[in-house]
Amino acid sequence: MSISRKVKEIAPSLTLEITAKAKKMKADGISVIGFGAGEPDFNTPEYIIDSAKKALDIGFTKYTPAAGMLELKKAVCDKFLKDNNLVYDSAQIVISSGAKSSLYHAICAIVDEGDEVVLPSPFWLTYPELIKLAGGKCVYVQTKKENGYKMTAEQFAEIITDKTKCLILNTPNNPTGAIYSEEEIKAIAKVAEEKGIYVISDEIYEKLVYEGEKHYSIAQYSEKMKDLTIIINGMSKTYAMTGWRIGYLAAPLSIAKAISSMQSHTTSNACSISQYASVTALTAPEGEQFIAKMQKVFDERRKLMIEMLQDVDGIECVQPKGAFYVFVNVSKLYGKKYDGVEINGSLTFADCALKQGIALIPGIAFGNDECIRLSYAISIEDIKEGLTRLISFINLLK
Ligand SMILES: Cc1ncc(COP(=O)(O)O)c(C=O)c1O
Structure with a gap:
């Protein structure tokens, strides 16, 4: 059996690999x-769950238009107007099976073979794989x-060539938590x-901003x-709806139409029940x-993490x-040993930390081997214990 060149080049998700290892240990x-x-x-809020139940009860269980049901596209237009002061027509909105799917379709719609896509590093690990695909x-x-791990306009200008097609900008950022002002x-x-460079602007963490920061x-x-x-953007992070698989995008009309027609062949439409609940x-x-x-x-x-780590x-x-x-630079610890093993990068750091009962994501997965990523989507008790x-693991390093 021969696997296509394109797919052979795709790296498996390190995040999922570590999560699986940690699960097995548990x-x-x-x-x-x-x-x-x-x-x-x-948990997804009750009022959204009730709405999904209603969708089932009224038989809203059939195909929807490829780009999504009109009520949801209108609700998304209202959101853009209210939150971002942006006017979009519903024909410019495409609802997809998660923001990941929106991203893939968006990249496919504008990137031709050999086109360059600018990616500020560290980056969310899915982007390079979608670009390669x-x-x-x-x-x-x-x-x-x-x-603050943010690309400057000067750095951007310097990297542009006649092949540059687009930039992927992610703010608020995964993995750094940075917000571009x-x-x-x-x-x-x-x-x-x-x-004349396109920008794919991933704003999925838009609502998770702190210290009076404003998303722009x-x-x-x-x-x-x-x-x-x-x-x-999408429903996953804002409404705790990761499993419902609803993402959306707003684009110039010709691009939205192209994406919609592509999506009509790849996924048909996002789940009707999830779309119905997303309107609510x-x-x-x-x-x-x-x-x-x-x-x-x-x-x-977040404050507790900073306090304990600073x-x-x-x-x-x-x-x-x-x-x-939180994206933590641990490179000053490289060269030290844990149980006879020299820590020479974020991967060995993560491997050794796992032996001490801490699962974390090595920065190399996001293009930065000096750092590790710690998520605080866990309880205060777990943050304290973890x-x-x-800290005791770091103190053990000799
Ligand atoms: C930066 C970023 N964009 C997009 C996504 C994808 O979200 P969805 O669940 O809507 O596919 C994620 C999920 O982790 C993310 O971190």
Whole structure:
């Protein structure tokens, strides 16, 4: 059996690999605190669940239009207007089976074989694989800790060639928790606009911002920039609906139409029941309350993480202002040994930490081998226990 070249080149998800290892250890009776979670640890709110039950009861169980049911597209347009001051027509919205699916379709719609896609590093680990699948070439921009792991407009301008097709911008960011400020985004937009570069703007963590930070979408910069932008967002993180698989995008009409026709062949449409419940999620007043509550809980955990990590010798973390991750630089510990094994990168760090009952994601999965990613989508008790273990693990290194 021969596997296609394209698919052979796809790396399996390290996140899932570590999560599986940790699960096995737990099943074997070993205590492991998992800092790997990529999803809110909250249940989907009851009012959304009730709406899905209603969808079943009224028989809303058939195909929907490929780009999604009109009511949901309208609710998404209202969301863009209310939250981002962006006017979209429902024909510019495509509902997909999760933001991951929206991203893949968006990349396929604009990237031709050999086109360059600019990716600020660290990056969410799925982007390079989707770019490769679409036949594009990833061009990485190494961001600096001093800049809060954010790409500057100067770095962006320098990397552009005549093959550059698009930039993938992710704010708030996974894995760093960084948020690009309005000024930083405007400077990047100016470059993109001048050079006619598309921007796929992944805004899935939009609602998870702290310390009074405000999310700013690059499409807000100007009408011209809006015509170069595909915004990706979804229900997973905002409404704790990861398993429901609803993502959405907003794009210039011709791109939205192309994506819709592609999607009509790849997935037909996103799950009708989840779409129905998503209309309720976005429009019912309970939504705001749920988001505010979740944000408050995440913020308390974020503060605890920073407090417990800030004075630990040998590690450094840039204060995360969004999402639910802390990206910790552990490179000063490289060269030390744990149980005879030399720690020479984020992979050995993660392997050894797992032996001490802490599951974390090595930064190399996100393009930065100096760091590890810790998620705080876990309880306060687990954070306390897990970080206590991490600190004793670090103290054990000789
Ligand atoms: C940055 C980023 N974008 C997109 C997604 C995908 O979300 P969805 O569950 O909607 O596919 C994730 C999920 O972890 C993410 O971290």
